Amino acid sequence: MSDKEKKQNGQAGGVNSQKPEKKMTKYDLKMQRRREEELRQQKRSRYSTIAGVVILLIIVGVLGWKFYEGYQDKHGAYVTVGEHEVQRSEYEYYFYSGINSMYSYYGTYLSYMGLDLSKPLDEQAYMESMTWKDYFDQQAIGQLKQVYALTDAAAEAGFEYDASEDVNSFVESIETGAANADKSVSDYVKASYGTLATLDNVKSYVEKSSIASAYYESIEDATEITGEEVENYYDENKDNYDSVDYLACKIEADMPEEETEAAETETAAETGTSGETETAGETETAAETETVAETETMSEEEKAAQEAEQKAAEEAAMAEAKTKADKMLKQISDESSFEELYSEYATDASVESRKTNVKKSSVSPSAVAEWLFDSARQAGDTEVIEDTAGDAYYVVYFMDRYLDHTKTVDVRHILISSAAETTEDMTEEEKATAEENAKAEAKQKAEDIYSEWKDGEATEDSFAALAEANSEDTGSSADGGLYEAVTKGQMVAAFNDWIFDDARKPGDTEIVETDYGYHVMYFVGDNAEEWYTKIESTLLSNKMQEYMTNLTDSLEVVDKRGNIDYLHVSETESETTTGTAADTTAETAGETAGETETAGETETTAETEK
Template sequence: MGIAAVDMSEKNNKSNSPADNTKSEKKMTKYDLKMQRRQEEEKKAKKEKAIIKTGCILAVIICVCIAAWKFYDNYQEKHGPYITVGDHEIQKAEFDYYYYSSLNSFASTYGSYLSYFGLDTSKPLDQQQYSDTMTWDDYFQQQAVNQLKNVYALTDEANEKGFEYDASSDYDDMVTSIKSYAQQQGVSEDEYCKSVFGSDATLEGIKPYVEMSGLASAYYNDVKDNIEVTDDEINTYYDENKDNYDSVDYRVCKIEADMPEEETETETEAQTETAAESISETAAESTSETAMTETQTETESETMSAEESEAAAKAEEEAKEAAMAAAKAKADEMLSKIKDEASFEKVYNKYASDTTVDSLNTGKKKSSISPTDVANWLFDADRQAGDTTVIEDTANNAYYVVYFKDRYLDHIKTVDVRQILISADTSSSDAAETDETETTAAGETETAETESAEAQEQAKEDAKAAAKIKAEQILDDWKNGDATEDSFAELAKTYSDDTGSNTNGGLYEAVKEGQMVTNFNDWIFDASRKPGDTGIVESDYGYHIIYFVGDNKEEWYVNIKDTITSNKLNDYMSDLTADIEVKDSRHHVAYLHETEAATETTSDTAASTESAAASESAAETAASETETVAETTTETAETTAK
């Protein structure tokens, strides 16, 4: 059994051997191998081609996506929201309108004084510092943001309350102005707009901004006109702030100390060198010429020079103290001789350092009196007529002998007037200018320039004469008509060239003496002036047809009323804009993000600081910032109103 089993196993193994299987397979020829390799290469090529095709498609898709994103990004940059103010999306053109309006207003207000502010409008504003933390670009961005907040807050509330205002005339006036300036500069209206309001501005494009600003201004003025300020509020405010409104009369004598002349740096150096040379010579005579002796000599020279300098400084200080003591003794001596105002006046010339200065001062406000210690003494609540004192002024090395006469509230009147301004139009004088021609004869050039100047002067005189005739004709027409204040107001709306008052019938209320140009001022404050008086006065602006309405409240009363009104407007605008959030997701307005970072840093620092001193400082800073924001808000709204 065992042997038979072994034989069967070997047979089975032989029948399943590879040699037997190979015999059943077809033998591969060279041709077959070649075709196989070709098929494999074709498959590989197809695979590579598919990969390349897929890569190209993906590359095209990526390029299309990038192009689409860039197109979208550029579109959003130009047409999408530049920033958001509350619920309102602000485009770049609108932001630029307020940005450049602020810049142009600032440049127009300060003109040639811009350099004093460190501002050069011909250079990049983001490379010029407005403050330690802001560039001028940041500043005007801030102004633009504030104006946008105010304008949208005011217009939103105006619309909610059904306030109606036709702002089309505001835009029409703007168009007229732009066309005039564009013509003068020889450019199109849109080109002028771009130069003034930004690269995206057009005459039609700025229309909604102008009209919205006009609506905001009108509503702001309506709110202002409806603010009530009572007599009790005014009197209470005066009682709490008398020092700001009272005036004083007093006499003062300034006695300057006879201070020693300070040695110049050259004289001091010469004296030091002389002393050093003297010491060196003496040391050289008494010691041998050795290195040790030279070192000792130099040390002694330096030591003696320092001692002499210290002695000189001490002597100078003692001389100054002696001079101040002498001035004090002189002031005390004068004070002892003053019994009344007459005696003060009698001895004044004997003690005053400058007798050409009048000792009497009348109607002086506290803010105008220097030095501060003199002002504080005069405005002390316990001050009585006839009080005298001596006050030291270390800053100016002097003493003041002061005699108090009186403290009082000035009862200076203000007046209400209406005017119609007829300006002398000299624009036609440009036509009178002779064209510049090239000439080699100096005499001919001078003659041409002289004739041109004479022609311009004659044109101005003709324009003034025409303005005077027009003013007289308008006044005659008024006198021949109803001759009332209302009819005068209507003529002002029709004819007046004064844009500051013509929309309000030429009315100026609570005018203070000195507020208007000289001839205008002198006419309205003439002692004989009475309500209903009319007249024509000339100024550099042209001819003013004036209607005297009558006296208003006293100046102090008007000033306090204006202050209280301004404070109430500050509160109103602060409350109105308090919840308006400005978002800048695309980081166009740098100062907003710098402010946020500063706020976070301040918060972290405040949270980690536990000292009472730090807490007090933080409270003072917060109060200061609140006042600044209130002032900025009012200024911005007032600028918008203008």
């Protein structure tokens, strides 16, 4: 077939035409392998890019979560109280306030309570099912519930209160504390209330607490206690308010010494007369060791016999004391005969036999108190009463039971402190001079104020104005130096003796010196009887406690992030633990100010917990 024919049949350059295969040279193979490698590199590059993006997203996610957690820790809800989200800084304010308050009250005695502020609180047991951290957590939660419950109620009632003065006082105390501790205000606040605390946010917490406290006081002031309520309460609780007059003679049993005590006494006596150089401590230890060794080698029968012998000796001693008491009892016919017999029978005749105006809680032992306050008791009744704990018998003569009608009093005063400012580097002579000068200055100032009052209107109102302007007693200055319903023994001795002088009458004034300084006094007059005011106070406290319970019961505390362990303990276990820091929030604002004054002393609390 010719070429022309092939073309016409479509075989030349057509679709079915085939070219001879080209032979692959070494160069061609090299280039092919290079192209294949480039394709593999491009593929790996795409995979690496995708993996890098995924890793980057993971890193961004982790960092974002950490940032979110950090932000939440500082600004998110640490706990939720009702509808209120409480940030960690606010929670720690109440947490460390509880610690500061306890330290200011107990100070170095905290160690006796098993609390060491230099160690983690969650590693120290407060009780079997509760750590010290749990305890302060519970206090903080209790305070938060009360504050938020009260501020919610205040807002609902349209109650308004200007807390600026409270906040300013707080700031002043913080600045003073920081200066005394040689810290900046910022560092001092953090040391006292936690790492997230700032002066601004703590001021807002003080303001909120002050509003809560003011609203609580307004409810308390509006709560009425009627005379009928007081009388009914007295009738149901007479034993707590009545007083008794009686005579008592204590006759102690001459109890035998324990075997170990006798051995130690004998050894000590021998040591005191010997010429040996052995120390007393070493001798006592040796005696104890020898006694223990002897006891350990005794058979059970010998131990039982020794215990029985000891018990028999003790019973004999008590029987002898009882015989003596019974003998005295038979000779008593009246008060005079009791007092004549007293010196003969009393173990310690220097102790006064006559007891007057004694409350049940003050009578000891309790068996004597129960006998005295028995409703069947009549004047002239006598009895011999055993005191097993004290190894003694009491011969008791009942004289009278009655309700003490002593009145309380109202008084105003202006305190001028005589405390001197001293430093550790001062000598004793310099300190004494400083104290003497401070005392003289205080006396002169008190006299000047007293003269100013007498030269002026010389009224109770003018005295109150001077007290507000000059008194250094923060507990009464805001009320014009007024203390109401003061009971006997409530004030320091000289103050107490002046206001309860039988000759005292309304309007009396004088300057009285106490350990606190000089008091310019103004006697206002008598108030209600002491028993009445005590019951009135108890009933008011009960009503306010009931009010707070009802107010906070529905306020749920939620700890979604698991910050507070004790909240997750079962209800049964929770009920066995102690209550919150206080039954009411009446003192919240006042305690806040007081805590900041001692925060310098307790700066280790927040710092330790960091």
